[in-house]
Amino acid sequence: MAVTSVPALLAFAGLCLLLAITPGPDTFLVLRHSLSGARLGIAAAAGSGLASLVWAGAVAVGLAALLAAYPTALQILKIVGGLYLIYLGISGFLHRDRGAPVDDGAARKAESSTAAAFRDGVVSCLLNPKVGLFFLAVVPQFAPTGSSAATVTMVLGVIDGIVAFVWLLLVAVVAARAVRWLRRPKIARALSNLSSGALAVLGVATLSTRTTA
Template sequence: MDAQLVAFTGVAAGMVAMPGADFTVVVRNALASRRAGVLCAFGIAAGLLVHTALAVAGVAAVLAAVPALFRALQVVGGCYVLYLGVRALRSAVRWETRPGAPGADPVAERRVGEEARAVAGGRGGGLREGFLTNALNPKASLTFLSVLPQFVPAGSPAMPRTLLLATIVVAFALLWFPAVALLVDRLGRWLREPRAARAIEGGTGAALTALGLALLAEPLFT
């Protein structure tokens, strides 16, 4: 048995399951609809494929060697995550106009909810959000670059082994994030209750805003 491969499997599972921007956008999209949540999960896996290609091509090494380029990409990624967070916070503040608000027209409320779900899931919005959230995070490329080589046995060809390890990470993402989306959708009846939905929307917005600000602030102190 390949002990290093077994060890990496545990590391990969922890890397994928660790709460962060990816997890947060999946939850937020899954609250809109199951389709949006699953599409977002696939978008994250597609983003990981980008980081895999970059690591194998050596671009990740360039990012590590050129701090200015890394910081520029970090700012772009931080701006996008911050945008998602602010949008979620604004959405939470406007929950009084959504389904379940006291005194609102039930027919109009239902229409608002249906339109929101259609926008989230019908135009590939979840797929795009998942892909951009992951692909615009340069730290993912550096993680691949720094972690994967530690599990390449001495004397073994680096590229086939690196591709295998990267495939394991992507496979975990394809299992974990759709499962999260389906679980959120399964609990959707409770999670979409006005108070719960507003709390989750506000919580995910706050988390994404904090992550975006952290990404933007880090270049200033490094």
């Protein structure tokens, strides 16, 4: 039996796109790294897309359901995720001058390496329990009767990861080209402050939001 119908998959992809274009931690994280070059933004986007697939796998094996059943564990994950977002925001403020683009295209500082950007994308998404709960909520709606929930979850996870990556890739390329076109360090620093501040605010909001059973 087919995992699910093509129209259902397209509907799910559309839902993923709507969620992706809504500004969130991943968007601001990719934007912040993109200000130091498209390569770094793309690396962060790839990390986020991969982590989304990991969350799908966690749902498939029942981990997300376990977290949802134990609010305390879920709250701890949210606290860690919120603190990490605050750390990313503060780090962006501390390194904004070193991460600002320059006209001669000089090499970026070590702290803004591709590996670090990829790691930030992975960790930020993995510490966001909303991703796992999203899969947990939508899988039953897209799983045909008699199909394997684990298989459907992984298929949907691949779709979500691809959609998220493509959108964040677009954000990275547009942001990097816009900064390169402007070639104004003050503008770059202002955008860096904005994205870093947004990450910190999202982190505080995450910490202040209580998990309900």
